[in-house]
Amino acid sequence: MLTEEFVSTICGPPLSSNTAVAKDVGIYCHTLSPTYSVKSTFKKSSVPVNCLGVSDTHVFAAQHEKAYVHVYSRIRGNQEAFVAFPERIRCLTLAGDVLVMGTTEGRLMLWETCTGRLVSTPARHVQAVSCVVATPYHILTGSDDSDIHVWSLPQLLELDSTAEHEPKRSLSNHRAAIMALSASTNASSDTNFCVSASKDKSCIIWNYQTGDVLRTLLFPSTPLCLSLDPSARALCVSCDDGSLYLAELFASKPLLGAQSEDASTVEQISSPFGATQSDVGPASCLSFSYDGTMLLTGHPRGQILRWDIAENKSPVELANLNAAVTNIAFISPFPTHRPTKTVTITKPTQAERIYTFTGQFESYSAPETRFDSLLGATSFPQDTLESAIAAFYQPAAESAGDQELQRQNEELWEIINEQRALQKQTLQRYVEAKSNR
Structure with missing residues (x-):
């Protein structure tokens, strides 16, 4: 049975003098199934919304109103590094081994954690970068200036590039600050789309590679956060009135695809999937489980609630962390x-130096092939030499493909010869008829 785990963060001081909850813990690693439990914790961290990145080996957490990131090792279970940056970090995400960060100055910074290389773009956003997401080939940044920029990840990481970094395109249909972004991770350009939530009480579904608006969704109140399910077929949005909305993108009345209405048609979303109590507050973060059947929401009063998507039951409180849950x-x-x-990260630097990769090679678990045995031998084995010499004296055996090709060639030559004979016979009759005249 697969074990489902998730990581949560808190921001701000404790809400009550509850001695059952450790006061200096800022990051929690939970086991959701088969049985819920808190697996481990990391201390001394205050992480705002959109400022958490989790890899197979590390946890990266930007600090509230600070210009540094705490790096924790999941392997050793401790804080590995304290990394300072030139500007305050407003949001971050991971693109493989690259930590992508948006700053309060509207800049994008990329840190290769295996090499220490730090790439910084000019401030292409007028205001702070509020959210950032990564796809296999692109970086998408949303800002308080209401714009969304689409960046090419390979171009940003290009070595020895002297050109100034520019976004590939900008998405500018929103009229207020961008609150959240989510994107499908499909590698196909035909099915790539992203969803943005804004303070203008709307969510827009974009084809971010072309810049086209696919659908606009309107909500009764301001969206705070959103998430696409693992198959990118449904969208969940949390609003500031405590309501949760679930929009199926390919239902009987699809919002996307060939059977959907025209992209200019605005869809009003008015029926909530669920709602939280006033003492809990609206969800400030949410995430789908990997099978898409459960939804977890974090709340400013410290609760983490579990929602059953399939059965639509009342939510169950998993934990109360006694501080605002942010991620x-x-x-x-x-x-x-x-x-x-990446067992140990390399701290970022902008100094000129040799490009050095630091990492640990994983063991090769595939069954050993004949090539592997020859590669590991100190010289050519005797049986290999004998079989190679014997192969030179044996006639080459025709494969099934060669035999089929030879048969087709013979049939083709028969047709050509028949045509030649017919042409010769026709020409001879023409000569005879002409001579009789």
């Missing part, structure tokens, strides 16, 4: 097969 991130239950692993 919830699920950890993939499926192992990732990568050739290297």
Whole structure:
């Protein structure tokens, strides 16, 4: 049975003098299934919304109103590094081994955690970058200036590039600050889309590679956060009145696709999926489980609630962290097969130096092949040499593909010869008829 785990963060002082909750803990690692429990904790951290990144080996947490990031090792269970940056970090996300950060000055910074290389863009946003998401080939940044920029990840990480970094395009239909972003992770350009939530009480679904608006959704109140389910077929939005809205993108009346209405049609979302009590407050963060059947929401009064999407029951309180819950991130239950692993991060630097990669090679678990045995041998084995010499004296055996090709060639030559004979016979009759005249 797969074990589902997630990481949550809090921000701000304790809400009550509850001695059952440790006061100096800022990051919690939970086990959701098969049985809920708090697996481990990390201390001395105050993490605002959109400022958490979790990899297979590390947890990255930007600090509230600060210009530094705390790095925790999941392998060793302690704080590994305290990393300072030139500007205050407003949001961050992970793109593989690259930590992508948005600053309060409207700048984008990328830190390669395996090399220490730090890439910084000009301040292309007029105001602070409020949220950032990564796809396999793009970085999307939303800002308080109401714009969304789409960046090419390969171009941002290009070595020895002297050109000034510019976004590929800007998405500018919103009229107020961007609160949240979520994007599908499909590699196909035809099915890539992102969803943005704004203080103008709307969410817009974009084809971010072309800049086209696919659908606009209107809500009764301001959206605070949103999340796409793992298959990108449903969208969950939390609003500041405590309501949760679930929009199915490909239902009987689809919002996207060939059967949907025209993109200029605005969809009013008015029926909430659920609502929280006033003493709990609206959800400031939410995340789907990896099978899409459960939704976790974090609240400013410290509660983490679990919602059953399939059965639509009342939420269940998983935990009360005695401080405002700001981030919830699920950890993939499926192992990732990568050739290297970042055991120890390399702190960022902008100094000119040799590009050095630091990582640990993973063991090769595939069954040993004949090539592997030859590669590990000190010289050519005797049986290999004998079989190679014997192969030179044996006639080459025709494969099934060669035999089929030869048969087709023979049939083609028969047709050509028949045509030649017919042409010769026709020409001979023409000569005879002409001579009789």
